[in-house]
Amino acid sequence: MSVPDASIIALAGASGDLGGRIAKALVERGASVLALVRPGLEADEGRRIESTGATLVEADPADLTAMAQACTGATCVVSALNGVRSVMIDRQTVLLEAAVRAGVPRFIPSDYSADFTKTRPGDNRNFDLRREFMALADRAPIKVTSILNGAFMDMLGAEMPIIRPTIHRVLYWHDADQPLDFTTKDDAAAYVAAAAMDEATPRILRIAGDVVSARDIAAVMTDVTGERYQTLWAGSIGMLGAMIAATKIIVPSSDAAFPPWQGMQYMRDQFSGRGKLEPLDNERYSKLQWTTVAGLMKTRE
Structure with a gap:
């Protein structure tokens, strides 16, 4: 350097x-x-x-x-x-x-x-x-x-709501063991x-500050909160794609950097591994x- x-x-x-x-x-x-x-x-x-x-x-x-x-x-x-x-x-x-x-x-x-x-x-x-x-x-x-x-780690649980404290679940699409990049x-x-x-x-x-899967995140949440977290399958990558298409019909265009369907597009690219x-x-x-x-x-x- x-x-x-x-x-x-x-x-x-x-x-x-x-x-x-x-x-x-x-x-x-x-x-x-x-x-x-x-x-x-x-x-x-x-x-x-x-x-x-x-x-x-x-x-x-x-x-x-x-x-x-x-x-x-x-x-x-x-x-x-x-x-x-x-x-x-x-x-x-x-x-x-x-x-x-x-x-x-x-x-x-x-x-x-x-x-x-x-x-x-x-x-x-x-x-x-x-x-x-x-x-x-x-x-x-x-x-x-x-x-x-990768994804900004600060968004976990907020803009990226895959952590669901009320039901002690971590959502995932396709594969609970897909490595995800966060910083x-x-x-x-x-x-x-x-x-x-x-x-x-x-x-x-x-x-990447950390590389974890949905299953890893569930284990982290279990350790941090003292309450058992498990993963919850939210659908396949194809199903996520269909959700994105449907959401874009409801919100067809937006000048916002992160409309609802945009965040879903990010999750598709993460959970697909692409x-x-x-x-x-x-x-x-x-x-x-x-x-x-x-x-x-x-x-x-």
Whole structure:
């Protein structure tokens, strides 16, 4: 790993949950963080970003010239943008082109997810957008590194409600022993920060704070709560696909990043094994510590 003497990182999306964590992790590593924000940002939001140690740099995200000027001098541009096509393709493409125009040597796109390079086109809208942007990025004259971290572990029991405390069950589709990749947002942010300051990153880095099956999660919950949890078959992958199709009829389109059917698409890619991350690059930065599902659940008790 090669770390530049003065790491200046331009970060888009610092106002978001993951982006704020990345900003904090970068500052903790000694980087100078330029948080790219829209002109006229709300004062409270600006103060929240500045509390991470980042410096606010205003630029219209649709103005290529302004964005290039904002990125000038950076050693890497990191995207933590989140949304649908208008953000993941349109806005992120301006960010990529701005980095190229400013002569920034490296770019990390907002690809934080399961391994969409191995999933089927058309199965997952958000993965399709990432796949489309990857093709654009690979044609740009800049070094690009995608970081794939599986599902965010923080979502277990909330946005990913497979843990059902009221009935002491852990839901699964297809196979209770299918390995699932999880990484907390803080651990992912710490890894992104390390990679942003590493001049020798490969095209893709794959990480997972923990790899567990539904059966493993049931055992964890039994141990943490002292109450017996068991797995509960929710259906086959085909049945899950039918549920997704039916839900999309009820909610045919959405500008939200995670409508109900989108979360179900993520679960299909996980439980089918198509989005499985391997090999893992957890050991690339040896000082990082990883949160396990058991460790996270203990903090919730």
